[in-house]
Amino acid sequence: MKGILKDKKAFLIFLLPALVFYLFSVFYPIAESIRFSFIKWGGLGEKKFVGLQNYIHLFQDKVFYTAFWNNLVYLVIVVGMQILIGLLLAVLLTYLTKGVAFIKTLYYVPCIITAVAVTQLFRSMYATQPEGIINQILKAVGLGQFATSWLTNIKTVLVCVSIPEGWRYTGMYMVIFYAALISLDPEICEAARIDGANGWQTLIRVKLPMIKEVLLLTLTMVLTGALRGFDIPFILTNGGPGNVSELMSTYMYKKAFAGNQFGYGSTIAVFIIAESILVVCVLKVLFTGKDEREERRIQKEQRKMRKLERRSGR
Amino acid sequence: MKKNMMKAFLTTAVMGTVMAAGSMMAMAEEPVTVTWFASRPVDGAIDLAIRQIAQQYSEEHGGNWQFEVITEADRPSYLQKLQTLISGGNMPDIIDIDATPYCQELVDAGMLVDVKEYLNQEGLYDKFEPTALAYQEFTNGTMYTLPLEYHVEMIWYNKEIFAENGLEVPKTMDEWLDVCEKLSEAGITPISVDGADRWPVIRYLAMMPFRETGNDYIISLSEGNASMGDQAGRNGIEFFQKIGQYFQEGFAATDYATAQAMFLDGQSAMYYIGDWEIAAMQEAYKNGTIDYFYMPAVDGALTGANEFCVNSGIGMAFNAETFDEKTKDFVKYVIENYGKIYAGMDQMTPIKSELPEDHEFSDLYLRVREDMGSIGEHFLKPWDCYLDSNTCTVVNDNALLLATGDIDADTFISLVDTALEEYKSGF
CATH class of the missing domain: 3.40.190.10 (Periplasmic binding protein-like II)
Structure with missing residues (x-):
């Protein structure tokens, strides 16, 4: 076996099925979306090439801008809940000695509930008819004036469709952060403590920088996930009332599949893809510190040198 | 080693092709199946009536006639699925659709059967309540959908x-x-x-x-x-x-x-x-x-x-490509039997028919039915x-x-x- 694995061609053959699958399931739809974004097609008859017309329309479309801003609000809430609350819970969990597994499981449960069930759960909590638990509690504690129809009030609806998504995956990120935190070398934390750092300082200055890679990974997942956020907002309000809780993905779906504008829908999809890639790149740059970049540059140069040496040695 | 891998791959490919061909041959021997992609409540009166009629029809034709109903009661989801199916070139034999601009596009593309023409040919046009048919018409008076409710x-x-x-x-x-x-x-x-x-x-x-x-x-x-x-x-x-x-x-x-x-x-x-x-x-x-x-x-x-x-609700439309003699015969059979069965389920029927005598109708039903007899020209x-x-x-x-x-x-x-x-x- 060792002999085969040394052969680069064998490597490629083993990688091929996964690669082909990836190309067909991920790359091909993206390429098709890009192709469709230059086309006008209502689902029937001839597809008409329209050049950049869909893109021009996109940047003139008021609803698209609404959806874009809504998506940013959605993103802030979802990221805030999943990363901050997830991290907070993970940190608290590290202080626990008993029942960690039980609590971890308990907090993880929302992740395994399907989106439709989560939606139903929140719909009944937000409801006015029959009165949901949120309004009931508000009235019980004498804050009845704040009771409202959460999903139809244009001031609250966007926040209300964002919260379930944040709530749903907080437990998952908690588990990831917890795993990262407990894998840290306790000696380092102890050294910090001996040097006079208090708990807060140890967390901010020592522990978090050490799980930077995990933070980057989770942020990437959360951000791209939030940019593509669809199921819960779609089922909960379908972007409504009006377009008040419209997200880019729900708008894309509406245009392509309800409005029969497959070309324009694809244009929005391409925008979402481009935006997600951009966000990942920005994150990468932000998370790569100056020292690290310098270090990488040096490593690269060293590799080059070694190569040159080898060649000249031959 | 490489040769062996190649051999294994080729064998799998050939076997796969043979098996696929075999299953296609098996399919050709199966009885005719007509698919109705419906947007009606599951186990609702229409669903039950049509299934009952299809069952009856199938039995009369020695079981060689199969009627498959795929239901999506939620209308927006239904329409989206329908449009996606049609865009992908997979239009079912029978669909549910209103006389919408999208339906007109299907008509313009020659994909739907002219139901008015069909009903006239078969002498079935006068069997329907005029308002029920008028509701199904496009503004230009053509009609490509068949009403099942009223x-x-x-x-x-x-x-x-x-x-x-x-x-x-x-x-x-x-x-x-x-x-x-x-x-x-x-x-x-x-x-x-x-x-x-x-x-x-x-x-x-x-x-x-x-x-x-x-x-x-x-x-x-x-x-x-x-x-x-x-x-x-x-x-x-x-x-x-x-x-x-x-x-x-x-x-x-x-x-x-x-x-x-x-x-x-x-x-x-x-x-x-x-x-x-x-x-x-x-x-x-x-x-x-x-x-x-x-x-x-x-x-x-x-x-x-x-x-x-x-209104006479969402209509039934027929795929022009698959609307053959057998389907025509089935639709005729449906129209002839539907009215009575459907009315027997306490429903208002778009097909003129006597109320079944073995069923007791409520006062409410009879009152609404009477109201429907005196509605004006506009709706x-x-x-x-x-x-x-x-x-x-x-x-x-x-x-x-x-x-x-x-x-x-x-x-x-x-x-x-x-x-x-x-x-x-x-x-």
Whole structure:
């Protein structure tokens, strides 16, 4: 076996099925979306090439801008809940000695509930008819004036469709952060403590920088996930009332599949893809510190040198 | 090693091809299967009646005839799936569709059977209620869909609440608004509405334009020859804004079942729904707690008190490519048997037929049936049958905000007009 694995061609053959699958399931739809974004097609008859017309329309479309801003609000809430609350819970969990597994499981449960069930759960909590638990509690504690129809009030609806998504995956990120935190070398934390750092300082200055890679990974997942956020907002309000809780993905779906504008829908999809890639790149740059970049540059140069040496040695 | 791997790969490929070919040959020997992609409630009367007829037909043809029903009752999901299927070149043999602009596109592409022509050829045209067929027609008089239901829509009201507040059944739209105002002042929710499904809300928007112009206004609007801001449209919006304030709080997120339950539990005084909910209304009607009235009139308007929303529901359309002699024969069989079976399920049938004698009909059923015999020439056809899909979405979404007062009339007009312009410009 060792002999085969040394052969680069064998490597490629083993990688091929996964690669082909990836190309067909991920790359091909993206390429098709890009192709469709230059086309006008209502689902029937001839597809008409329209050049950049869909893109021009996109940047003139008021609803698209609404959806874009809504998506940013959605993103802030979802990221805030999943990363901050997830991290907070993970940190608290590290202080626990008993029942960690039980609590971890308990907090993880929302992740395994399907989106439709989560939606139903929140719909009944937000409801006015029959009165949901949120309004009931508000009235019980004498804050009845704040009771409202959460999903139809244009001031609250966007926040209300964002919260379930944040709530749903907080437990998952908690588990990831917890795993990262407990894998840290306790000696380092102890050294910090001996040097006079208090708990807060140890967390901010020592522990978090050490799980930077995990933070980057989770942020990437959360951000791209939030940019593509669809199921819960779609089922909960379908972007409504009006377009008040419209997200880019729900708008894309509406245009392509309800409005029969497959070309324009694809244009929005391409925008979402481009935006997600951009966000990942920005994150990468932000998370790569100056020292690290310098270090990488040096490593690269060293590799080059070694190569040159080898060649000249031959 | 490499050679062995290649051999294994080739063997798998060849085996796969042989197996695929084998299964295709097996399929060719199977009996004929006709697929109906339906948008009807599962185990609802239509679903049950058609299945029963198909079963009967299949038995008469020695089981070589199979009828497969794929149901998606949720209308928006249904339409999206249908459009996606058709876009992908997989149109089922029989589909459900209204005479919408999208349906016209299918007709223009030669994909649907001319049902009017078929009914005339088979001498079946006169077997239907004329209004039920007229509802299925496009504005140019052609017809590509077959009605399976026949309905009137009415406003159900709680007699007890009306009596307690000294209210009479409104005869005009103004009186209706007065009734709502009085109820509202008495702290009662005047009307419960299913806003989650959008269409019940849009009915209220369509009422005044229908009273003033019949369906002419919405036809001109959908064809881009009128603006939402024209007088008829503005009057519609004005009435809609007025009545919208009497809907229950949070109506935009209330679903069908909840809105209906609110009314039946006495939490709201009125509820707009068609005769298809007779079964749900039966008990309260029998107890004398509820009754109904039809859309109130407007003095001097084009349409009268006996003209309101009458519909024959979403129609059945046939794929022109697969509509062969066998399917024709089946459809004829359905039309000949459907009326009686469907009426026997306490439903109003679009096919003229005597009521089955072995079934006892409720007073409510018989009363509604009698009402249907005296409806006028005009009938309100829902706006979603006329508007293109995109404009329809815009109207549906934004009407909710209009009713709650979150957007004003001018904003709504501009949104609808922009969507119509887009459609007209072919975007």
